[in-house]
Amino acid sequence: MNLKRGLITVISGPSGTGKGTLIAGLMKIDRNMHYAISATTREMRSGEAEGISYYFKSRDQFDSLIEQGEVLEWDEFCGYRYGTLRSELETKVESGLDVVLDLTVKGAMAIKKAFPEDSISVFLLPPSIEALEERIRGRKRETEEQLKDRLAQAEKEIECVTAFDYVLVSDSITQAPKRLKMIIDAERQKVRRNPDILERLGLR
Numbered sequence: 001m002n003l004k005r006g007l008i009t010v011i012s013g014p015s016g017t018g019k020g021t022l023i024a025g026l027m028k029i030d031r032n033m034h035y036a037i038s039a040t041t042r043e044m045r046s047g048e049a050e051g052i053s054y055y056f057k058s059r060d061q062f063d064s065l066i067e068q069g070e071v072l073e074w075d076e077f078c079g080y081r082y083g084t085l086r087s088e089l090e091t092k093v094e095s096g097l098d099v100v101l102d103l104t105v106k107g108a109m110a111i112k113k114a115f116p117e118d119s120i121s122v123f124l125l126p127p128s129i130e131a132l133e134e135r136i137r138g139r140k141r142e143t144e145e146q147l148k149d150r151l152a153q154a155e156k157e158i159e160c161v162t163a164f165d166y167v168l169v170s171d172s173i174t175q176a177p178k179r180l181k182m183i184i185d186a187e188r189q190k191v192r193r194n195p196d197i198l199e200r201l202g203l204r
């Protein structure tokens with residue numbers, strides 16, 4: 001029997017800070033990490049795929065998932081809904097798999113509350129607001145109005161950093177994933193996260 005539960009790592013931070021790049025970098029250097037794919041009502045962007053980037057849902061489909069109790073937490077971001085699916089998280093954690101999530105601040109706080117023992121929260125900060133604006137502009141994904149909306153949201157989100165367990169700055173696409181992996185590896189070695197070792201030693 002697997003006594004060990006998986007560790008949930010929640011990554012939050014303003015849109016455009018590089019959460020996706022950080023998580024992709026982490027998955028490359030940490031083969032034991034699984035990504036929890038969220039459901040969203042926003043339209044698919046070029047380069048994205050169903051069931052890989054997100055599960056793309058209509059508003060009605062999304063709302064019926066909520067009604068069925070399949071959504072552990074959800075938030076609205078720039079007019080669209082995003083939610084963590086029970087099927088993507090619970091079974092993995094219960095079977096001892098480590099999972100990383102990319103969530104809004106509200107989502108991060110909800111997961112922290114729902115899984116206080118199993119989760120850690122990491123806030124990813126941009127090197128500066130100017131760097132963030134440059135990055136969002138460079139992606140050329142948003143209209144000017146959407147860009148302003150995302151920047152305003154970013155400034156609000158940054159104020160929430162104090163509610164998180166860890167902070168990282170997205171200053172290097174090679175170093176930031178390594179720093180994140182160090183945090184995760186240390187958390188994995190916490191005594192309470194290793195009941196199998198304690199059992200072998202006859203200490204539980």
Ligand code: 5GP
Pocket residue numbers: 012013014015019038039042073074075077082083084085102103104106107108
């Ligand atoms: P994007 O549209 O850029 O893919 O994502 C917009 C925002 O939604 C990002 O800040 C991302 O962290 C957040 N997000 C993605 N999936 C979820 C989710 O399942 N729950 C919550 N609360 N936020 C999510």
